[in-house]
Amino acid sequence: MATESSGNLRLSGLTKDFDTFTAVHPMDLVIPQGTFFALLGPSGCGKTTTLRMVAGLEQPSAGQIFIGDTDITDTKAYRRNVNTVFQSYALFPHLNVLDNVAFGLKRRGDKDARSKALEALELVQLTNVAKHRPAQLSGGMQQRVALARALVNRPDVLLLDEPLGALDLKLRRQMQVELKQIQTSVGLTFIHVTHDQEEAMTMADTVAVMNRGRIEQMGAPAELYDLPKTGFVANFLGQSNLGIGPITGRDGDLLVAEIDGSKVSIPASRSTVASGDVMFGVRPEKVRISRDQPQGVGSDLKATVVDVSFSGVATQYLVKTASGSTWSVYEQNLDVDPVDLRPGDEVWLAWDSGHAFGVPATDAPEAASALEEI
Incomplete structure (x- = not known):
């Protein structure tokens, strides 16, 4: 019989050490009941190990796991009111869909197993x-069967371990919407582990970005995207144009920095650095590109076009700045006669200073690492 518990999921000092490394450093985390929470990060960052500890499949080296006021740290996996949906589906091939969903309930002697399974389906x-039989279904259908089999038990927490990784792009996007709708409908706590930033941002109420066993930043998807606090988050959650240089002064509420030979402004409220060197950043879609130096804009920078890629709704420009760093610019294809730019053209990049952000310059290696993982 599963342990009766309900409420927020709380991790207190949760740690996992292996022989040669620490997979999860002491983690304190509260996931409110009934929310869709995503652990996002590259392979080896500790997100799956964290999930396995919550599921009871991995014993913590230290710390505690609570659901509400109930400590489940040492509770056996089968006695936790927690279910997991895996990427591999793990369906029984010899059973039909209904029997797959009802399997757990029947084993526990639930007399309403069949009706509950039909409700889940x-x-x-x-x-x-x-x-x-599962073999007669598409990958997306099999994934929904696996989800129904987990939901039929009405767990306090549903764990999703890279559940959409085996699906093609179109089906994956469809399932993202469906999963969020189902979570909203049933009101259960969903914890989704993924390396896919689009999945995390599409579905989750809150995203925690993990790196090397620690949570680097946590918040609503829009908040993390608009204002990353570290170089790793800036490049793992979306893409950022970054440059390093000294802060040379202030202009009211703006910090002034020297980046790639140009003066740029960063709102002091959007920078975790107030003096010394700063890693300046601005998102590609916030940058405008033109042949002539624009007037009356917050910040600008001279560059040379390296590559032009047309993708239908937008055109992506790769440009090289004077220092040799490569920037991306996304321009929506709104005009009938767009700017005709080709590799080798000299251009100006401009952006509203209010869209810029600043993170520690010491994050440069982490930012590069995030780019390699994308």
């Missing part, structure tokens, strides 16, 4: 294939 819109 209705939730994921698969009642019409209840008598099919």
Whole structure:
């Protein structure tokens, strides 16, 4: 029988050491009941190990795990009211869809197993294939069966371990929307582990970006994207144009820095650095590109076009600045006669200073590491 517990999931000093390294450094985290939470990060960052400790599949080296006021740290996995949906689906090939979903309930002697399984299949819109075997279903359908099998137990926490990784791009995006709708409908706590930033930002109420066993930054997707606090987050959650240089002064509420031979401004409230060297950043879609130096803009920079890529709704320009760093610019294709730029053209980049951010210059290696992981 599962342990009766409900409430927020709370990790207190949760740690996992292996023989040669620490996979998860002491972690304190509260995930409110009924929210969709994402652990986002590259392979080896500790996100799956954290999930496995919550599931009871990995014993913590230190710390505690609570659901509400109940300490489940030493509770066996099968006694925790926690279920996991894996990337591999893990369906029984010899059972039909309905029996797959009802399997756990039947083993516990639940007399309503069949009706509850049908309700779960209705939730994921698969009642019409209840008598099919898993091999007769598409990958997306199999994933929904696995989800129904987990949901039918009404867990306090549902863990999703890279659940969409085996699906093609179109189906993955469709499932992102469906998963969020299902979570909202059932009101359970979902914890989603992924390395895919789009998945995390599309579905989660809160995203925690992990790096080397620690949470670097946590917040709403829009908040993390608009104002990253570290170089790693700036490049792992989306893409950023970055440059390093000294802060040379202030202009009211703005910090003035020397980046790539140009003076740029950063709102002091959007910088975690107030003096010395700073890593300046601005998102590619916030930058405008033109042949002539614009007038009356917050900041600008001279560069040379390296590559032009047309993607339908937008054109991506890769440009090289005077210092040799490469920047990206995304321009929506709104004009009938767009700017005709080609590799080798000299251009000016301009942006509103209010969109810039500043993080420690010491984050440069971490920012580069994040780019390698994308």
